[in-house]
Amino acid sequence: MAELNPPLGTTTPEIFLDNVKRADELVNGPAGTVNDRAGEPLDTWRQMMAKNDEVRQNIIPLSKQYQTLEAAQADIANIPEGSSTYVRSPDSSALADEYMNVAGTLTATGRRMPSQAAIQAVLDYISSLIATDDADSPLLTLNDEAGFRLAAFGLNAIQSNAMTAEYDEFIDGFVFRDSVGFVIQQIGTPLLSSVDSVQPVVEQQRLVTEAFSAESDADISGFVFRDSVGFVLMNLNGEQSDQNNDGVDDISRRNAANLAAAAAARDEINTRIARPVYDYNILITDGQSLSNGTEGWAALSKDIRATLNINMLGDSVRPKNENGSTFTPLNGAEIRSARAVVQDLIAPPDGGNLMTDEAVAALPRGANNFGETVDIGAMWMWREMQLQFRGVVTDERKIVAVNCGVGGQIIEHLSKGHSWGFYNRIISAVTQIKAIADAEGKTCGVVGFFISWQ
Known part of the structure; x- marks a missing residue:
């Protein structure tokens, strides 16, 4: 409420006369508003009566139902323009039909007030689809208009056509x-x-x-x-x-x-290995020095054939780290097209990087640098034969190779449960590929192993 000046409760003659004048305008004046002492508008008596009548006119057609359309049309004077009313339905398909006053003529809106019979028919139809009396019967069935079953779902069975x-x-x-x-x-x-x-x-x-x-x-x-x-x-x-x-x-x-x-x-x-039916089909190589391409330089399979869709995690099938219990992808954990590469032997953490053709050519005979591995050629041949067998140019399902081998170790050191944790390189690699697949909403699975104990 706005502040009054003089404040509320003032009894001076000026305030008294002003209130009497305002009351006369509110009671005897035309429909409209009169400002109070704070300047706020007040409805006059005739304004309030007009609003009440408007509300009454709008309520009457909604609360009143007519037995016939003719009776409603005869009472059109009590149904304001644009308002709606209801007429009892001549059949049991609905309780009442809605009509609107359009320029003095009641026009059907198409909306209907459902009857108890219509509601019961819907409930009966839903109940007919659900069986609860026998555990062997379907819990839910879908039938066509003729009553033939299209599909059913139960505790022990799923049925379709x-x-x-x-x-x-x-x-x-x-x-x-x-x-x-x-x-x-x-x-x-x-x-x-x-x-x-x-x-x-x-x-x-x-x-x-x-x-x-x-x-x-x-x-x-x-x-x-x-x-x-x-x-x-x-x-x-x-x-x-x-x-x-x-x-x-x-x-x-x-x-x-x-x-x-x-x-x-x-x-x-x-059979204990999954078929290559995933979006990301993981091929794991593990073992000793022969598995990770020790002295496998120079690399020969350096060409990338995109149609084969064979891949690796990072810029090499091997991790950047020669040892350790994790798989650190070379130059980032991204799925890239597979090719054979040669990596240097610089001491970690700076080592394991790609070598140029010139640097590889300068390596002395017997250098232990990591080069081409069996998984590159295996993936290449596998996918070539698969495409030929299926008669297609490419396959959208990826094959991803990760080489987790560690040279110079006995089998016990590489086995699961050993305290050195070399086995965890496999888990680390697979986990990173799965994270990439999950981010894309794709499936993944391990579909093959290469093991070399030399």
Whole structure:
């Protein structure tokens, strides 16, 4: 409240007469405002009555419902321009329909007040999708208008029109079947729980396990299932041209299922290394002096072929540090195209840098400088054969080699658990690659080892 001058409570004749005059204007004056002693506007009596009537006019059509549109139109004088009212719906599809006064004519807005019958119909439909009476029944189903099931989700099964995954107590795992019911693959608990097994990868268009992989393929508008080696087990597009049990397609499906079962058994026993299905596929080399390229100069594989997408962490597959329990990438922890390089033997921390061709040529015979390593040539040949086999020019999945070998050490020193910590060079390198992959939202995994005990 503004300050009054004279202050509030003053009883001089001038203040008294001023208040009487102001009261006369507020009561008998036209609709409007009159300022008080502080200059603040006050509504006159007629102004307040006009506002009350305006509010009443706006409330009446909202609170009042008409039985018919004709009755509402006849009462248009009590429905202000631009205001809305409700008319009872002639059927049970809604409780009432909304109309607006547009230039004196009630016009439907399209909005409807739902009836109890409409609400109950929605609740009944939702309840029909959810089953709670039987643990073996789906918890949630999705049906089309005819009532045919499109998909279902339960405690022990996931079903779609292309494939079903269902828990089977006899194998203590899951059975994958196609839309007809033929078994595509069985995954038992041992395949998923073994310490050295591949950890399952589940993505929007790809499923990877130790036994098989399923990947979306645009060429068939469906999924391609491959065994652990990469051979195609089955193409699945949700369409079955032959549902008999004696046709060629059925024999092919059975054969594929048998091959898948054989692959699962073989993988469970023998396979302990992941397939190269990650965005970053890590290849680790470890061992003694032969592993890290001691006296492996001059480097020959110096050309970079971008289409091969073979890489290293930093400017060498080896770290900058010859010894130690960490992997320090040469010139920064970045993924760079792989090539063979020669590094100097200057004492740490200044050593381990790249050598020029002139400096390499000047090295004396028998110099222990680190040069070309087996992982460079292995990656090169591996990716060349992979591209030829698949008939593609390049592969967006990277192969990243890290060489963690330390020369002049016995196997005990390089083994996990030794106090010198050479084994931790592997963990350090893999951790840095994983951090890069995580920052890009990509997957990574160790897919191979080269070990040299010389």
